[in-house]
Amino acid sequence: MNLQQLRYVRETVRRKLNLTDAARALHTSQPGVSKQIREFEEELGVDIFERHGRRFVSLTPPGQELIGIIDRILLEIDNLRRVGENYAAGDSGRLTIATTHTQARYALPRVIAAFREHYPKVRLSLQQGNPSAVARWVLSGEADIGIATESLDHFDDLVALPAYTWTHSVVVPPDHPLAREKALTLEAIAAYPVVTYSKEFTGRSHIDGAFADRGLSPDIVLTAIDSDVIKTYVELGLGVGIIASVAFDPERDRQLKCFGASGLFPINTTRVAVRRGAYLRDFTFAFIESFAPELLRERVLEAMADRQMTDPTSPQ
Amino acid sequence: MNLQQLRYVRETVRRKLNLTDAARALHTSQPGVSKQIREFEEELGVDIFERHGRRFVSLTPPGQELIGIIDRILLEIDNLRRVGENYAAGDSGRLTIATTHTQARYALPRVIAAFREHYPKVRLSLQQGNPSAVARWVLSGEADIGIATESLDHFDDLVALPAYTWTHSVVVPPDHPLAREKALTLEAIAAYPVVTYSKEFTGRSHIDGAFADRGLSPDIVLTAIDSDVIKTYVELGLGVGIIASVAFDPERDRQLKCFGASGLFPINTTRVAVRRGAYLRDFTFAFIESFAPELLRERVLEAMADRQMTDPTSPQ
DNA sequence: TATCCTTACGGAATTCGTAAGCATG
DNA sequence: CATGCTTACGAATTCCGTAAGGATA
Numbered sequence: 020m021n022l023q024q025l026r027y028v029r030e031t032v033r034r035k036l037n038l039t040d041a042a043r044a045l046h047t048s049q050p051g052v053s054k055q056i057r058e059f060e061e062e063l064g065v066d067i068f069e070r071h072g073r074r075f076v077s078l079t080p081p082g083q084e085l086i087g088i089i090d091r092i093l094l095e096i097d098n099l100r101r102v103g104e105n106y107a108a109g110d111s112g113r114l115t116i117a118t119t120h121t122q123a124r125y126a127l128p129r130v131i132a133a134f135r136e137h138y139p140k141v142r143l144s145l146q147q148g149n150p151s152a153v154a155r156w157v158l159s160g161e162a163d164i165g166i167a168t169e170s171l172d173h174f175d176d177l178v179a180l181p182a183y184t185w186t187h188s189v190v191v192p193p194d195h196p197l198a199r200e201k202a203l204t205l206e207a208i209a210a211y212p213v214v215t216y217s218k219e220f221t222g223r224s225h226i227d228g229a230f231a232d233r234g235l236s237p238d239i240v241l242t243a244i245d246s247d248v249i250k251t252y253v254e255l256g257l258g259v260g261i262i263a264s265v266a267f268d269p270e271r272d273r274q275l276k277c278f279g280a281s282g283l284f285p286i287n288t289t290r291v292a293v294r295r296g297a298y299l300r301d302f303t304f305a306f307i308e309s310f311a312p313e314l315l316r317e318r319v320l321e322a323m324a325d326r327q328m329t330d331p332t333s334p335q
Numbered sequence: 336m337n338l339q340q341l342r343y344v345r346e347t348v349r350r351k352l353n354l355t356d357a358a359r360a361l362h363t364s365q366p367g368v369s370k371q372i373r374e375f376e377e378e379l380g381v382d383i384f385e386r387h388g389r390r391f392v393s394l395t396p397p398g399q400e401l402i403g404i405i406d407r408i409l410l411e412i413d414n415l416r417r418v419g420e421n422y423a424a425g426d427s428g429r430l431t432i433a434t435t436h437t438q439a440r441y442a443l444p445r446v447i448a449a450f451r452e453h454y455p456k457v458r459l460s461l462q463q464g465n466p467s468a469v470a471r472w473v474l475s476g477e478a479d480i481g482i483a484t485e486s487l488d489h490f491d492d493l494v495a496l497p498a499y500t501w502t503h504s505v506v507v508p509p510d511h512p513l514a515r516e517k518a519l520t521l522e523a524i525a526a527y528p529v530v531t532y533s534k535e536f537t538g539r540s541h542i543d544g545a546f547a548d549r550g551l552s553p554d555i556v557l558t559a560i561d562s563d564v565i566k567t568y569v570e571l572g573l574g575v576g577i578i579a580s581v582a583f584d585p586e587r588d589r590q591l592k593c594f595g596a597s598g599l600f601p602i603n604t605t606r607v608a609v610r611r612g613a614y615l616r617d618f619t620f621a622f623i624e625s626f627a628p629e630l631l632r633e634r635v636l637e638a639m640a641d642r643q644m645t646d647p648t649s650p651q
Numbered sequence: 652t653a654t655c656c657t658t659a660c661g662g663a664a665t666t667c668g669t670a671a672g673c674a675t676g
Numbered sequence: 677c678a679t680g681c682t683t684a685c686g687a688a689t690t691c692c693g694t695a696a697g698g699a700t701a
Binding site for chain 1: 336337338378379380381396397400401404405407408411412414415416418419420421422423424614
């Protein structure tokens, strides 16, 4: 038994049981992976993969239990490396942040600027994607931390911590009928075409929910993941924009009228997520604390520790 | 990085930083261990062992963090094997039970007899020792389960479950002055020499505690780990015997008079312990349930999962 | 027939044991 | 000077890539 075998098995599962894909992803030969997996199965005395002839079609029951254990082992192997780096080169390394456009564009700049001052030797990388991709990247270890407003708290192996709350705003061009209103209502907004975020982005579920609760079904003519795109189309007169309040800049956005909409849509909570069981570098804690000052190292560690160790993948 | 390196490091720590001992225990050459550990340290970029010249004197701070992780990895590696065995040969294997004399002699026989009927192909081995050895064996993985009345609930990585409760009895020879009493008191017992269990065995702490609470300090003339030995010396007139009630057999022990002492000494709880995070074979659950019927598989799993994942060895 | 896993085989890298070296208590 | 870690080196094993084979959808 060796670590390569575990990596091969994990990757094969991640690549939907396609061994050829797995070999490619691991930059090695496909027959090598095949052989190592066979030998691993022989050593354990059980098959991990159900085969139809020569194709892998599913995981066997022992295979499902083994996968959970293998994931934990490989996570801990990563942790060994991180401990080493943390002591050998505490102020250098790499920090990968998975996040959505809105966070990257509006919430993170000041945090990242401050972080770079303190840790100039840390290479930062931003993985941008939709909230479920953010969750996936953190779960798989491709990103160290995830920042998003949605879908981070549905995973057992993800520790999602509230970072800050925010509300939406409504923007319209100055010549729009709504621009003359003093205060807006959901009904008033729903009377016009709406431009807002794509499904599952930036509090979109709260927007839909608020309208649905009042029996309204607004005509959403355009969606984007990107506040700037939304504002641009609102300026063009495509419709009423609903965006995160932080995305409105009175200086820049002079050709838009903005209404705070905190009373119309529920409050949103942006969360920071880390993989449960992952060893976090000192600078990772520093980044999280800089992003959300109340998320001190101790608080994060508590949250990571505080729960049951149930693992849905293994019946045990 | 490979698994051997992790085994070498763990064993070296277990052998009090004596690398020569570790190599011997792992049936390999000492220079091989030395080299692998060096290479492992180089790969991580940190020293694990503090050296004075060429001797290992302590763990470095990163070393302490690493050890915790390494222990978890190697535990999970064992778990992989056990999953394999559980599926490949569900009804055969080996079950090692660490326990004390009293349990082995009085509580376990019926359980083991029943177990052998259900699982004739499982090799059983009893590791007999004092309660802290029992704890140590389970913690290190040398035993699968531990059964004892004391000192099992002081370890974070040990899950100790109450199995049954019991009380002490007092035995005296028929010609002893106490034999004529109707009921005994601690004061009456303390007036005579006492023969009972060795330190930390079979509820001894409760015996000492009960006397101490009354300001009594009985003259304990002989201690043994073994009820049969105690009874033998009581028969010889060495003193008053205090033993576990189960150890008195009215048939066999006709030359002794026995008083129940449940009112004199606190109730004792015998516990079953397993290593937290260990994968337990089906027959291990069966054994536990047969020993203590209320400890169903589900209950055991709950107890193993239900706690914080804090690890005292790693600051993280 | 294209995809995909397995088998076969040879070269390269790793691992491990023996022997000798050297520092500490 | 005995104990105990390190260095050196050679043999054995393991690992891994290429090429060919065979089964499935």
